[in-house]
Amino acid sequence: MPIHPLGSGDTIQLSLPGVRKVPTGIRGFDAISDGGLPQGRPTLVTGSAGSGKTMFATEFLVRGALSYNEPGVLLAFEESVQDLAANMASLGFDLAAMVAARQLVIESCRIRSAELVLTGSFDLEGLFVRLETAVDRIGAKRVVLDTIEVLLASFGQEGMVRSELIRLFDWLKQRGLTTVVTGERGRRGELTLYGIEEYVSDCVVVLDHRVQDEISTRRLRLVKYRGSIHGTNEYPFLITDRGFMVLPITSLGLTYPASRDRISTGIVELDQMLSGGIFRGSTLLITGTSGTGKTTIMAHLIEAACRRGERALLISFEESPDQLIRNLSSVGIDLQAWLDTGLLLIWADRGSSKGLEEHLGRLERLLDDFQPSLAALDAMGNLSHVGSEREVMTTLVREIDLMKRRGITAAISALTHQGNEEKSVIGISSITDTWLLLRNVESDAERNRLLVVIKSRGMSHSNQVREFCITDQGARLLDVAIGRDGVLTGSARAQHQVRLQATAARRQAEIQRRRQALERRRAQVEEQVAALQEQLDGERAELEALVLEEQERSVSEASLLLQAEQNRTARQGQGP
Numbered sequence: 001m002p003i004h005p006l007g008s009g010d011t012i013q014l015s016l017p018g019v020r021k022v023p024t025g026i027r028g029f030d031a032i033s034d035g036g037l038p039q040g041r042p043t044l045v046t047g048s049a050g051s052g053k054t055m056f057a058t059e060f061l062v063r064g065a066l067s068y069n070e071p072g073v074l075l076a077f078e079e080s081v082q083d084l085a086a087n088m089a090s091l092g093f094d095l096a097a098m099v100a101a102r103q104l105v106i107e108s109c110r111i112r113s114a115e116l117v118l119t120g121s122f123d124l125e126g127l128f129v130r131l132e133t134a135v136d137r138i139g140a141k142r143v144v145l146d147t148i149e150v151l152l153a154s155f156g157q158e159g160m161v162r163s164e165l166i167r168l169f170d171w172l173k174q175r176g177l178t179t180v181v182t183g184e185r186g187r188r189g190e191l192t193l194y195g196i197e198e199y200v201s202d203c204v205v206v207l208d209h210r211v212q213d214e215i216s217t218r219r220l221r222l223v224k225y226r227g228s229i230h231g232t233n234e235y236p237f238l239i240t241d242r243g244f245m246v247l248p249i250t251s252l253g254l255t256y257p258a259s260r261d262r263i264s265t266g267i268v269e270l271d272q273m274l275s276g277g278i279f280r281g282s283t284l285l286i287t288g289t290s291g292t293g294k295t296t297i298m299a300h301l302i303e304a305a306c307r308r309g310e311r312a313l314l315i316s317f318e319e320s321p322d323q324l325i326r327n328l329s330s331v332g333i334d335l336q337a338w339l340d341t342g343l344l345l346i347w348a349d350r351g352s353s354k355g356l357e358e359h360l361g362r363l364e365r366l367l368d369d370f371q372p373s374l375a376a377l378d379a380m381g382n383l384s385h386v387g388s389e390r391e392v393m394t395t396l397v398r399e400i401d402l403m404k405r406r407g408i409t410a411a412i413s414a415l416t417h418q419g420n421e422e423k424s425v426i427g428i429s430s431i432t433d434t435w436l437l438l439r440n441v442e443s444d445a446e447r448n449r450l451l452v453v454i455k456s457r458g459m460s461h462s463n464q465v466r467e468f469c470i471t472d473q474g475a476r477l478l479d480v481a482i483g484r485d486g487v488l489t490g491s492a493r494a495q496h497q498v499r500l501q502a503t504a505a506r507r508q509a510e511i512q513r514r515r516q517a518l519e520r521r522r523a524q525v526e527e528q529v530a531a532l533q534e535q536l537d538g539e540r541a542e543l544e545a546l547v548l549e550e551q552e553r554s555v556s557e558a559s560l561l562l563q564a565e566q567n568r569t570a571r572q573g574q575g576p
Contacts, residue, residue, distance in 0.1 A: 019038050019039075019227035019228045020038070020039040020040070021033075021034070021035035021036040021038060021228070022036050022037055022068070022070070022141075022178050023035065023036040024036050024037055024060050024063060024064075025060070025063025025066075026056065026243065026244045027244060027245045027246065028244075028245060029220075029244065031246075032231035032235055033225065033228075033230050034229055034230055035228075037060070037178060037180070038178070038202050038203055038226070039176075041178065041179070042169045042172055042173070042179040042202060043180050043181070043202065043205065044181050044182075044183055044201035044204045044205070045057055045181070045183070046182070046184065046204065046206055046207070047184075047206060047209070048184070048208070048209060051209040051218070052209070052239050052244070053146070053182040053207060054076075054084075055239055055243075055244065056182075056205070056207065057074075057144040057180040057182050058074065058084065058088055058093070058146075059088075059243045059244055060072075060144065060180050061074055061142055061144055062093045062098065063243075064141065064142045065098060065104060066103070070142050071139055071140045071142070072105075072140055072142035073104070073106075073107075073131065073134045073138075073140045073142070073143045073144070074104065074105070074107070074144045074146065075127075075134075075143075075144070075145050075146070077108075077109050077146065077147055077148075081106050081107070084106060084108075085106075090241065091243045092242055102137075102138045104138075105134040105137060105138055105140065107134060109127070124168055124171075132175075135175065140177070141176075142178050142179070142180075143178070143179045144179070144181075144182070145179065145180075145182070146181075146182045147183060147184060148165075165200055166200050169200055202224075202225075203224060205223070206221045207219075207220055207237075208234075216355055217355045217356070218237050219237070220236075221233070221234045235247060236357040236360070238357050238360075240361055242365070247360060247361070255405075256281075256401075256405045256407075257281070257407065258281070259279055260279065261279070262276045262279060263277050263278060263279075263280050263305070263409060264304045265278060265284075265300060265304065266300030266303050266304030266474075267297070267300050267474070267476070267477065269476060269477035270297075270436075270451075272462075273453055273462035273477070274434070274453065274456055274459060274461050274462075275459050275460050275461060276459075278434050278456070279409075279433065279459070280373075280407070281404060281407040281408065282409060282434060282457075283431075283432045283433050283434070284409070284410065284412070284432065284433070284434045284435075284436065285413075285414070285428065285429055285432035285434070285435045285436070286298065286411065286412070286414075287414050287415070287429070287436070287437055288416055288437060288438030289415070289417065289418050289439065289440055290415065291440065292439060293449055293468060293470050294414075294438060295324075295327075295328075296333075296470055296474075297411075297413075297436065297438075297475065298314070298376040298378055298413055299331075299335065300333065300474065301376060301409075302314055302335070302338070302376055303335075305373060305374040305409075306338040306341070306343040309343070310343070310372075310373040310374060311372040311373055312372055312373070312374040312376065313370055313372040313375045313376065314335075314376045315346075315349075315366070315377050316346065316379060317348075317350065317382040318378065318379040319348065319379075320348050321339075321348050324346065325339075331470055331471065331472060331473075331475070332471075332473045332474045345366070347366060349362070350382070351380075351383045352385050352386055355387075356386050356392065357395075359386075359395065360398055360399060360402075363375075364402055367402060367406060367408065373408060374408065374410075374411070375403055375408050375409070375410050376410075376411040376413075377411070377413070379414075379415070380412055380413065380414050381415040383395065383396075392427075393427050393428055396428050400412075400432070412428070412432070433457045433458070434453070434455065434456040434457070434461075435454040436451060437452050437453075437454050438450070438451050448467060449467065449469070449470070450465050450468060451465075451468040451477060452466070464480050465480070466480055481497070
């Protein structure tokens with residue numbers, strides 16, 4: 001029998017010394033009750049028909065036996081054992097197996113007024129004997145009485161009802177049994193049918209099932225808790241195939257970790273605008289008017305995650321899985337391939353098909369079951385048709401918190417209105433980490449897309465407004481082109497590029513012309529230099545010849561002088 005553990009956000013905080021508590025194991029309830037129900041004391045769970053009283057009480061027993069080794073006894077005054085087992089099987093609980101394992105005792109104690117024989121006064125002695133026998137049989141620590149009004153109706157007088165009810169509760173307290181008693185709401189809005197039960201109970205839990213604008217919602221409120229602090233707001237809750245799920249929105253804390261790891265958006269130019277990508281575990285908000293490409297950016301994020309071998313979850317409130325796969329294949333993104341590998345899960349549903357709590361519960365179950373590293377929530381503006389702006393924002397805050405606490409990177413897309421693009425219909429821009437704004441612009445009889453990073457916490461990012469193009473090979477961000485009237489897009493950009501190219505071509509032609517003229521001038525200069533060099537070489541040769549001739553003449557003159565001197569000397573030696 002599958003029993004699902006508490007969520008990571010359902011941390012149980014023990015209360016200050018005083019009233020001892022036992023955890024119910026009901027998801028989310030122990031957080032708002034500061035630890036659970038009062039140990040060894042009676043708790044009244046009241047609500048109208050169909051609000052979930054019996055399921056709350058029975059899950060209290062089942063979780064106690066399976067998670068905390070506290071066997072329990074269930075005395076049902078309206079339903080048979082077989083009906084109870086069949087009803088709880090829808091929550092994944094096998095009561096018959098637990099009875100066989102001596103973890104539970106379930107007895108049907110039907111009381112019919114036609115069968116009552118009033119001889120003197122009616123009291124609870126028979127019930128005490130029966131209850132004590134069941135408790136002793138398995139060493140029970142928990143008891144559920146469902147529904148108490150059926151029993152109290154046997155007494156008739158209000159004074160007798162109060163005295164016997166106090167007597168019953170005292171009997172349970174003396175034996176240290178933690179008890180849940182279910183009761184019906186009064187006919188005129190009172191908490192209980194007799195208006196007495198809530199006064200003698202130590203803790204009172206009110207369940208409410210309401211329908212507004214054809215959408216049903218469930219709310220839980222702790223009206224009373226003797227000797228303990230507790231949440232006093234109304235908390236949404238769900239009854240799912242895994243039992244109760246209380247959503248304590250107002251008790252959330254900002255305690256999740258912050259990763260420094262960057263992940264790619266799948267669009268190279270966008271990563272460059274974000275200095276390398278977005279932080280893992282952060283929240284990315286993508287807003288824009290219809291047709292600006294919000295879903296395409298989310299598809300790139302999903303594809304990038306799957307390429308890294310990570311799981312990705314896509315929740316769509318506008319398109320079916322087949323339609324998403326077909327449409328995105330036209331821009332070169334093959335989601336079907338990632339579905340086939342098991343790395344991608346697509347969940348599609350109409351936003352107006354369920355209440356906000358149902359959507360929140362569905363997201364939490366998908367996160368628990370699939371364990372994605374990236375979750376993309378597409379077209380979240382559809383939830384604005386389900387509740388008020390405050391209710392929708394509260395739900396989205398809870399969803400973002402669910403993903404942040406699990407370290408899941410979240411991408412959320414939402415619609416904005418033309419002329420007011422910086423205000424999304426879901427109003428959560430202040431609590432997201434990175435905000436991409438897409439807008440359509442009209443010029444020269446065209447509509448084109450622009451993208452700007454409004455903010456990106458913890459990282460430097462581009463402040464440029466860039467043209468966002470969707471091609472058959474995916475999305476691209478073009479370099480900024482500025483004209484006299486601002487950013488140029490579409491055909492204006494193309495014309496601008498043509499003008500730039502023509503200007504560049506003219507410049508290149510002028511450069512080439514000047515290069516050729518310079519080359520001709522260089523050749524002319526080189527010829528002139530060669531001629532001058534030749535002339536210089538001739539003059540040098542003439543000079544060298546003159547120098548040589550002068551040297552030879554000097555040598556000849558010196559030789560002649562020497563010869564003359566020698567002759568003179570020889571004549572002097574011969575004498576007169």
